[in-house]
Amino acid sequence: MKRVLLCVVATLLVLAGCQSKTGSSSEEKMTVNPPDRDLVAEGLPAFNEKVADLPKTDLEIWLAADYANTEPITDAIEEFKEVYPNISVKTVGIEWGDMSNKVKLAVSSGAVPDMAHAHAFAMGAQGLAEPLDDLWEEWGAEDQFVPGGIQDTEWKGVKYGVPIDVNTTIYLYNKKVFEENGITAPPKTLDELVDVSKKLTKKDGSRYGIVTSASGWSFFGNVIAEGSNNLKFNGDEVTANLNDPKVVETMEKYTGLATVDKSSPVPPPQQRQTDHPVAMFGTGRAVSFISGPWDIARIKNEFPDAYKDLATAPLPGADKGSVLGGGSLFVPKGSKNSIASFELMKWFISDKYGIRLAKEEGRHPVKTHLYDDEFYNDPLLKPYIETLQYAQPYKLEAFPEANDAWGKALRAVFDGADPQEELDKAQKIAERAIENSN
Amino acid sequence: MYWNIPFPYKGVKRMKTETVHEYKSVMKPKRDMHKLKDHIGSYLFVLPALTFLTLFSIVPIIYLIWLSFHEYRLPNPAIFNGVENYIRMFNDALFIKSIGNTMIYTAGSMAIGLSGAIAVAVLLNRKLKGIRFFKVFYFLPTITSEVITAMIFLWVFDNNLGILNYILKVSGVESPPAWLLQPTTAMIILILIGAWRGTAYNIPIFLAALQAVPQSLYEAARIDGANSWKQFVHITLPSIMHILVYCMVMSVIGSFQVVAVVDILTNGGPMDSTMVVIKHIWQQSFEFNYVGYGAALSFVLFPFLLGVTWLQLRLSSGKDKK
Numbered sequence: 001m002k003r004v005l006l007c008v009v010a011t012l013l014v015l016a017g018c019q020s021k022t023g024s025s026s027e028e029k030m031t032v033n034p035p036d037r038d039l040v041a042e043g044l045p046a047f048n049e050k051v052a053d054l055p056k057t058d059l060e061i062w063l064a065a066d067y068a069n070t071e072p073i074t075d076a077i078e079e080f081k082e083v084y085p086n087i088s089v090k091t092v093g094i095e096w097g098d099m100s101n102k103v104k105l106a107v108s109s110g111a112v113p114d115m116a117h118a119h120a121f122a123m124g125a126q127g128l129a130e131p132l133d134d135l136w137e138e139w140g141a142e143d144q145f146v147p148g149g150i151q152d153t154e155w156k157g158v159k160y161g162v163p164i165d166v167n168t169t170i171y172l173y174n175k176k177v178f179e180e181n182g183i184t185a186p187p188k189t190l191d192e193l194v195d196v197s198k199k200l201t202k203k204d205g206s207r208y209g210i211v212t213s214a215s216g217w218s219f220f221g222n223v224i225a226e227g228s229n230n231l232k233f234n235g236d237e238v239t240a241n242l243n244d245p246k247v248v249e250t251m252e253k254y255t256g257l258a259t260v261d262k263s264s265p266v267p268p269p270q271q272r273q274t275d276h277p278v279a280m281f282g283t284g285r286a287v288s289f290i291s292g293p294w295d296i297a298r299i300k301n302e303f304p305d306a307y308k309d310l311a312t313a314p315l316p317g318a319d320k321g322s323v324l325g326g327g328s329l330f331v332p333k334g335s336k337n338s339i340a341s342f343e344l345m346k347w348f349i350s351d352k353y354g355i356r357l358a359k360e361e362g363r364h365p366v367k368t369h370l371y372d373d374e375f376y377n378d379p380l381l382k383p384y385i386e387t388l389q390y391a392q393p394y395k396l397e398a399f400p401e402a403n404d405a406w407g408k409a410l411r412a413v414f415d416g417a418d419p420q421e422e423l424d425k426a427q428k429i430a431e432r433a434i435e436n437s438n
Numbered sequence: 439m440y441w442n443i444p445f446p447y448k449g450v451k452r453m454k455t456e457t458v459h460e461y462k463s464v465m466k467p468k469r470d471m472h473k474l475k476d477h478i479g480s481y482l483f484v485l486p487a488l489t490f491l492t493l494f495s496i497v498p499i500i501y502l503i504w505l506s507f508h509e510y511r512l513p514n515p516a517i518f519n520g521v522e523n524y525i526r527m528f529n530d531a532l533f534i535k536s537i538g539n540t541m542i543y544t545a546g547s548m549a550i551g552l553s554g555a556i557a558v559a560v561l562l563n564r565k566l567k568g569i570r571f572f573k574v575f576y577f578l579p580t581i582t583s584e585v586i587t588a589m590i591f592l593w594v595f596d597n598n599l600g601i602l603n604y605i606l607k608v609s610g611v612e613s614p615p616a617w618l619l620q621p622t623t624a625m626i627i628l629i630l631i632g633a634w635r636g637t638a639y640n641i642p643i644f645l646a647a648l649q650a651v652p653q654s655l656y657e658a659a660r661i662d663g664a665n666s667w668k669q670f671v672h673i674t675l676p677s678i679m680h681i682l683v684y685c686m687v688m689s690v691i692g693s694f695q696v697v698a699v700v701d702i703l704t705n706g707g708p709m710d711s712t713m714v715v716i717k718h719i720w721q722q723s724f725e726f727n728y729v730g731y732g733a734a735l736s737f738v739l740f741p742f743l744l745g746v747t748w749l750q751l752r753l754s755s756g757k758d759k760k
Contacts, residue, residue, distance in 0.1 A: 033488060101724060107513040126727070127513060139474050265598050266619065269705050401726040408707070415708040433726075 007343070027239075030086040033186045040084070043351030051084055051343045054065045059340055060090045061115035062102070064327065067164075068093030072356040073348065087340050096327075103128050103332050104108050112332040120153040120161025120328035125398035125437070129160040129330040130408050137344045148391045149366035155398065156236040159331030162345040165363035168391040168406040169221040170383045172281070172295065173288035175311040188314035190226065190253050193316040197263035199289045211277040211289040213372045214267040214414055216407035217323060218290060219254060225317025226250045226393050230406060230430075231395050240430035242406060243423040251410065251419045257413060266414055282306045290315060292325060293384050297362045314383045321390035326366070353390035364388075399437060402430035479744040481592070505733035508581050512727055523673050523734035535710060537742075539625070543714065544693035546629035549634025552685055555684060558637065559644035579638035588702035591631055592618075623710030628712055632698055636692070640685050647681040648674065683754040692745060715739065
């Protein structure tokens with residue numbers, strides 16, 4: 001009996017010691033020669049001898065679920081493996097919202113992937129990403145990027161990743177309804193937006209002038225367009241600026257569209273299909289909304305009639321700019337394959353695959369010169385390209401507690417609370433969150 | 439003294455004391471070995487369940503207690519910080535609010551849920567025509583996933599697209615309330631959902647209890663002239679009191695675990711009026727990465743729930759004695 005017990009305990013101990021490994025490399029060397037073609041002429045990164053000299057390496061990469069199996073990504077990986085047969089790549093698709101937690105757990109357990117997809121600055125701020133300044137310096141391509149794209153990877157002056165795509169928000173409106181109501185140009189300031197939205201709203205509730213959103217990220221675009229920011233940066237020092245008078249005023253006017261003027265429905269607490277801004281615009285229940293180029297493609301596909309009357313303009317505001325969206329690729333802390341991983345990142349955003357991501361998936365490129373492509377001659381995309389130069393990344397995401405407080409404040413004001421009070425509360429929480437993270 | 443030697447030693451003649459002592463000193467090790475073999479066998483049978491319980495309940499609880507005395511923010515290592523997490527808890531206004539909200543939710547959903555369950559169980563206990571048909575459906579709310587339930591009620595109570603407001607508008611109400619966007623109505627709706635699910639869960643339990651009540655008591659009461667209400671109050675309720683206490687305890691424990699419905703319906707709003715304790719703990723631990731603090735908050739729930747359970751048992755045992 002004692003022997004049986006001992007066997008059982010021993011088996012359990014052995015099983016408890018088992019742990020699966022993610023990316024790995026062996027000492028096995030392969031001779032990798034440069035291919036008989038000009039990679040640069042094809043719009044790909046030049047052959048990298050350092051990567052070719054690496055031993056046999058297995059990369060595990062975690063991409064957002066809606067990127068992982070797209071053709072531009074899978075084709076890029078296949079071609080990369082052909083050029084560097086010593087590197088194998090395993091792709092895992094993970095829901096965008098789950099990525100941060102999964103990376104946290106992976107880094108703390110030690111079983112890290114070699115590449116992940118989120119906002120590299122936020123991951124760097126939380127100590128979850130490897131710094132890549134040396135690899136960027138070696139590459140020397142920083143000036144090719146949209147400024148906001150680089151900012152998405154930087155925290156306190158250190159680059160933690162490579163941007164994969166960028167976007168920003170613009171004002172989308174129905175030009176036919178504008179003309180019918182004698183409005184000859186889209187609003188250029190927040191006050192004009194309020195007036196125009198009121199004018200276009202029908203009293204019986206069958207049509208709203210605008211659809212507002214309770215997304216803290218989206219509203220940040222309006223804050224930038226008014227010339228303010230919810231954080232202040234002084235070198236490496238970051239301070240909360242949530243209750244800045246300009247921010248309070250912007251929140252009051254923006255939420256007032258729904259709560260005071262009734263020019264917009266009060267946004268629901270949950271994201272839904274039927275009263276999504278695109279659905280409301282497409283069915284004629286709303287004349288305008290604020291969103292990004294991804295919704296231009298959606299209107300075209302789902303509401304082709306409404307697409308004929310679609311026009312776009314920069315976000316109305318006292319200043320230029322909006323929120324910068326998109327994402328970046330980073331090397332989670334603890335991975336030993338940053339050289340191979342960084343090279344693969346370069347391939348994803350190369351001219352060849354960057355423009356494919358834009359045309360086939362609506363994921364717009366991070367390199368400035370790619371916007372010279374005739375694809376961007378579309379007049380609907382012109383305001384987007386113009387705004388991109390001034391778009392600011394949403395750095396509050398580096399402080400989850402502060403980010404939550406910001407979103408809650410906006411939600412509370414839509415539910416009837418006082419903007420000053422709510423932003424004062426959010427400011428205190430943000431100050432504490434920033435202090436705790438230092 | 440003479441000893442009767444029991445089976446399997448029947449037939450052995452009575453022996454003198456000294457001989458018996460000698461006998462016992464020889465036989466005791468053999469009996470002990472036999473007992474030991476029985477015990478080992480029993481422990482081997484419970485070993486899998488015990489291992490599971492240890493690995494997935496006891497060890498995590500011990501780890502939780504250890505974590506609660508540390509500052510732990512992934513991926514940094516845990517740093518011992520004494521009782522700082524507990525001190526922080528007392529200054530956490532939102533945690534205290536979430537406990538209050540959860541208690542309101544518990545009291546409301548328990549009161550309505552258990553009353554509803556008893557009422558329906560009493561109805562189902564009657565030999566009415568077609569009652570079997572209803573016996574199939576009463577359990578449906580419990581077997582429906584919490585997420586689906588929340589989605590259904592969302593589409594009923596949404597202020598823009600909900601069916602309730604549509605009916606109200608058609609009936610002439612110009613501005614029906616935004617049910618989920620006002621603190622009071624949002625909490626009432628959550629309580630109703632909790633009660634709806636709780637009723638369904640407790641009906642079969644009360645039905646079984648009611649069916650165990652001797653009919654002779656009711657016959658005697660009828661002979662004495664007691665009406666239905668008096669029979670219910672003086673016979674039915676006292677007979678099922680032990681089941682009622684059990685259901686109350688389980689309702690409290692279950693209500694303190696509510697999170698999915700809140701997440702989908704209100705996300706803790708409006709203005710934290712429906713923020714419940716488990717959602718707050720989850721947010722602190724996994725969204726804001728205060729894992730040690732979240733552990734402290736979780737650990738504090740245990741004596742709290744224990745106290746509530748003890749109070750319920752005390753109150754009910756006091757009623758029993760009367």
